[in-house]
Each structure stands twice: as C-alpha cells, then as structure tokens.
Amino acid sequence: MKSAPIVVIGGGVIGTSIAYHLARRNLRVILLERGDLAAGSSGACDGLVFLQSKKPGIHLELAMQSRRRFEELARRLPVPFEFKATGGMVLIETESELAAMEQFVQAQQQIGLDVALLDAARLRRLEPHLSEHLLGATHSPMDGQVNPMALTLGFALGARAMGARLITGGPVRGIEITGGRVSAVITGAGRIETEVVVNAAGAHAPDIGSMVGLVIPIKPRRGQIIVTEACPRMIRHCMISAKYIAAKFNPEIARGNGEGISIEQTENGNFLLGSTREFVGYDRRTTTGGLRTIAAQTGAILPALARTNVIRSFAGLRPYTPDGLPILGPVAEVPGFIMAAGHEGDGIALSPVTGELIAQLIATGKSDIALDAFQLSRFKNANHTTEAAHG
Numbered sequence: 073m074k075s076a077p078i079v080v081i082g083g084g085v086i087g088t089s090i091a092y093h094l095a096r097r098n099l100r101v102i103l104l105e106r107g108d109l110a111a112g113s114s115g116a117c118d119g120l121v122f123l124q125s126k127k128p129g130i131h132l133e134l135a136m137q138s139r140r141r142f143e144e145l146a147r148r149l150p151v152p153f154e155f156k157a158t159g160g161m162v163l164i165e166t167e168s169e170l171a172a173m174e175q176f177v178q179a180q181q182q183i184g185l186d187v188a189l190l191d192a193a194r195l196r197r198l199e200p201h202l203s204e205h206l207l208g209a210t211h212s213p214m215d216g217q218v219n220p221m222a223l224t225l226g227f228a229l230g231a232r233a234m235g236a237r238l239i240t241g242g243p244v245r246g247i248e249i250t251g252g253r254v255s256a257v258i259t260g261a262g263r264i265e266t267e268v269v270v271n272a273a274g275a276h277a278p279d280i281g282s283m284v285g286l287v288i289p290i291k292p293r294r295g296q297i298i299v300t301e302a303c304p305r306m307i308r309h310c311m312i313s314a315k316y317i318a319a320k321f322n323p324e325i326a327r328g329n330g331e332g333i334s335i336e337q338t339e340n341g342n343f344l345l346g347s348t349r350e351f352v353g354y355d356r357r358t359t360t361g362g363l364r365t366i367a368a369q370t371g372a373i374l375p376a377l378a379r380t381n382v383i384r385s386f387a388g389l390r391p392y393t394p395d396g397l398p399i400l401g402p403v404a405e406v407p408g409f410i411m412a413a414g415h416e417g418d419g420i421a422l423s424p425v426t427g428e429l430i431a432q433l434i435a436t437g438k439s440d441i442a443l444d445a446f447q448l449s450r451f452k453n454a455n456h457t458t459e460a461a462h463g
Contacts, residue, residue, distance in 0.1 A: 075265035076102040076237065078434060079257045080272055081244055081280055083107075084114035085220060085419050086412055087272035088227035089427025092149075095234035097435050102264060103228070103236060104257070106243035110224040112274050113419060116356070116388025118297060118336050118344045119154075120310050121216045121421045124162050124187060125317055128179035130445045131397055135418070136185060137441060138425035139214055145424055149226030150233060153218050154339050160215025161190075161199070161311045163373060164207045169314035176317065177210050187212040201306050201376055209311075217310050217336055220420050227427070247283040247409075254284070254408030268434055270410045275354070275389040277399075277413035284406045288399065289451050290414045292354050292389035295347040296362040298370075301381045302341035306374065311335040313373070333369045343380065345370045347417075349390075358385045390416040400426065400446035401433065410434070411448050 078094060080087050083105025091103040105111070123139060126132040146155045164170050173189065180187050188211055195209045196202060232238055239261065246258040247269060257264045271280045271288075281288035316332025334346045348362045363385055371377045393399060393414040403409045412430050415422055429439040 074263070076100050077266065078102070078268045078270065079104060079264055079266045080270040081257070082272035082274060082277075082413070083109040083224075083228065083238070083240060084112050084272070084274050085110070085224045085227065085423040086274070086415065086426055087270070088224050088231060089423040090270055090272055090412060090430045091231040091236045091238075092227040092234075093427040093431035094434065095231045095236040097431055098235075099431070099435060101231070101236045102266075103231065103238050104242055104244055104259060105238070105240045108240055109228050109238070110221045112276070113388045113390060114224045115221050116297075116386050117220055117295070117417070117420065118334055118346055119217045119220050119338070119420060120160070120312070120334060120336055121155075121218055122160050122310065122312065123185055123214050123421070124160055124180065124210060124212050125312060126418070127396065128176070128183055132180060132183055132185060134425055134441065135421055136183075136214075138422050139216075141424035141428070142216070142218070145226070148230065149223075150229045151222050151226035153222035153226050155216060155218045156339070157213070157216040159211065159213040159309045161195075161209040161211050161309045162317065163202070163209050163311055163313045165205065165313065165315075166207070170207050173210055173314050185212060186214055199307055199309065201374060203373055203375055206373070211309070215310060217338075218420060219339075223420065223423065227423070244280060244283070247280070249284060249406070252407060254406065268408050268410060270412055270430060270434075272412040274413055274419070275391040277391060277411070284409055286403065286406065286409075286448070288411070288413070288448065289394055290399070291351060291392045293392040293416065294350040294352050294355065294387050295390055295417070296358050296366065296385060296387045297347050298343075298345040298363055298366050298382055299384045299386070300343040300345070300377070301383050303337070303343065303380055304341065305337065306376055307335065307337050311373070313369075333366065333373065335370055335374060342383075343377065345377070351392075354389060356387050356389060358387050391419075392416050394451070398422065398426070398446055399448050400430065401443040401448075403448050
C-alpha cells in the first residue's frame with residue numbers, strides 16, 4: 073500500500089484505538105509501529121482503569137466518558153481483555169491526606185462521579201487484609217481493571233478485521249509537507265502518501281513532532297512495577313494511595329512522603345505493585361532502590377505481601393506533560409497533523425474515548441467532546457515551529 077488517507081504513528085493502546093475507531097467508520101488507515109504492538113508503555117504498565125485519580129473538571133469528565141465504553145468494547149473486540157468493574161479505592165494514611173481527599177471527593181461528586189469517603193471501620197469490612205494504620209479510603213464502584221496488552225491487541229486486530237493496515241517493525245524517518253500541509257510519511261519500508269498524520273507515539277511523540285518542526289513538551293517518566301507469584305484472592309478492589317494523587321498533581325506535596333503506590337491483583341492472582349515516577353530519560357531499566365521502595369510501601373499497606381514471592385519486575389515510560397493532561401487534536405501550524413499523546417498514566421483508561429474522538433474529528437471535522445483544553449497550543453510559551461525544508 074503506497075497511500076492511505078490517514079496514517080497513525082504508534083502501535084500502543086492509543087494508536088490502535090484510533091485505528092480501530094477510524095476503521096469502524098470505513099476510513100482507510102495505515103498504522104505504523106517501529107517495533108511490535110504494545111512494545112512501549114502499553115506493554116509495561118498496570119491495568120488500572122481508575123477514575124478517582126483524575127482532576128475534577130475536563131480530565132475527569134473525559135475519563136467518565138471513556139469508562140462507559142469498556143463494556144461495549146468487551147463485547148466487540150476480538151481479543152478478551154479481562155475487563156472487570158472491581159471498584160477502586162484511594163487509601164488514606166495521614167490526617168493531611170484525609171483533609172485533602174475530603175475536598176477532592178466533594179469536587180468529583182459535583183461532576184457526577186459515584187465516589188464516597190469510607191472511615192477506617194468500613195474500609196476494613198470491605199478489605200480485611202489491609203493494614204490497621206489506614207485512616208480510611210475513598211471508594212468508587214466505577215473503577216476497574218483490564219489486561220492492557222490484550223486491550224491493545226484487541227483494538228489492533230479489530231481494526232485489521234475492518235480493513236486497517238498494520239505495519240510493525242517500520243520506523244518513521246520523516247514526514248513530508250507539500251503546499252503547507254502533510255503529504256507523505258517516509259518509513260524504512262518506503263514512502264506512504266497521505267492527507268492526515270496522527271501522532272500517537274507516546275513518550276516518543278516529540279521525535280515525530282520534530283519532523284514537522286514542532287516542539288512537543290512530552291517527557292518520558294519511568295514507572296517501575298513488581299509482579300508477584302499468583303496468590304489466593306486477597307483484595308477485591310484495585311487500589312492507589314492518596315500520595316499517588318499528590319505526586320501526580322502536586323509533586324511538592326508528595327516530596328517528603330514518597331510518590332504513592334498502586335496495588336492490583338490480576339485475574340490470575342498475580343499482584344502488580346507500583347510505581348515509581350522518575351525522570352531518567354528513556355532508561356527503562358529497573359533499579360534496586362526503586363523496587364525496594366515499592367515493596368516497602370505496598371507491604372505497609374497489605375502486610376500479607378511480605379510472605380509473597382516476587383517473580384519479575386519491569387519498567388515503562390509514561391508520556392508526561394507539564395499540566396498532566398494529554399495533547400489531543402489538530403495542530404494549526406501544520407494542517408493535516410493531529411496529536412494524540414501525552415496521557416502519562418491514563419492511556420489505558422482514556423484509550424476508548426481518545427480513539428473515538430480523534431476518529432470523529434478526522435471524519436467530520438468536530439468531536440462530541442470539545443478538545444480545546446487539550447490543544448498543543450496551550451503550551452505556547454514552550455512550543456514553537458521552526459523553518460524546515462520538506463520535500
């Protein structure tokens with residue numbers, strides 16, 4: 073295939089979701105992935121579909137819209153991706169966290185999220201294995217979990233079944249601009265003429281942006297994760313700590329108290345325990361210090377983990393943006409160039425709605441949810457275009 077109206081760059085959960093939703097609209101699309109599907113962040117993360125971790129406002133509203141789509145996708149996609157509406161908890165350890173989460177919950181409730189604050193006694197009735205030092209938790213039945221690699225593969229194979237072309241092992245080497253707009257993508261396997269390029273390259277989105285003279289303020293943020301042996305069911309909910317929210321939205325608050333943890337028990341019984349939040353470039357190695365910190369913090373929350381064997385660990389790179397929101401939508405300076413990256417740890421949760429909105433935008437010129445708050449142009453002080461010669 074030497075041409076296609078749309079080329080999506082990136083074979084993670086965001087890129088494959090976009091390709092799937094475009095193919096559902098009978099639009100011809102090529103998806104390019106330089107390695108294998110889910111070889112980046114989507115294959116090196118936990119499977120939390122967490123709403124409570126989103127800032128009240130447009131971020132939470134987007135996540136709620138996305139969450140509503142998972143049941144339908146579980147019926148439609150050709151790969152079972154183990155979606156479970158387990159409900160989720162944000163665990164509270166200190167009085168200052170309790171005060172902060174009281175305000176956070178009120179703001180989320182006003183937007184319409186089904187979330188409540190639990191005291192210590194009610195928390196332990198629901199989760200008797202948790203540590204007695206916990207002061208309480210917030211709880212939402214809307215939170216859940218999936219198998220992220222299976223979800224990515226489901227989107228990809230669903231897209232292919234409807235006519236999308238998937239090309240893996242084909243790095244993008246350049247993007248051509250003709251008459252002021254995108255005209256072709258140059259890959260290791262040749263040139264593909266196109267009218268629209270979607271940059272869904274995750275932590276590598278800045279590399280793709282630079283090909284059309286854009287500076288994209290996305291940085292890789294490493295997250296290390298521990299995987300344990302399969303265990304009998306110990307927890308019913310997926311969990312994060314209140315420190316996690318502080319670390320995500322206000323690093324100064326969390327600096328003295330750690331980065332927060334996440335605890336998830338998979339369908340097979342394995343625990344996924346995370347996670348660090350480190351700016352170390354594109355280094356995906358795990359570290360003794362990082363893994364020890366995760367083990368200590370999760371063990372303090374769930375003491376039974378001290379008797380559980382670790383079988384492996386891994387690290388992934390979250391695509392971080394300065395304000396914690398993804399970059400979505402067209403870029404005015406480069407007609408035909410569309411952004412869909414920068415989801416950081418929210419890519420799995422936001423993948424259904426991101427794919428649908430970007431497909432709507434390409435097909436009709438508008439989307440059901442306005443993407444103004446997610447435009448690249450919000451970083452004007454940090455963003456600029458450069459004069460470059462494009463063939």
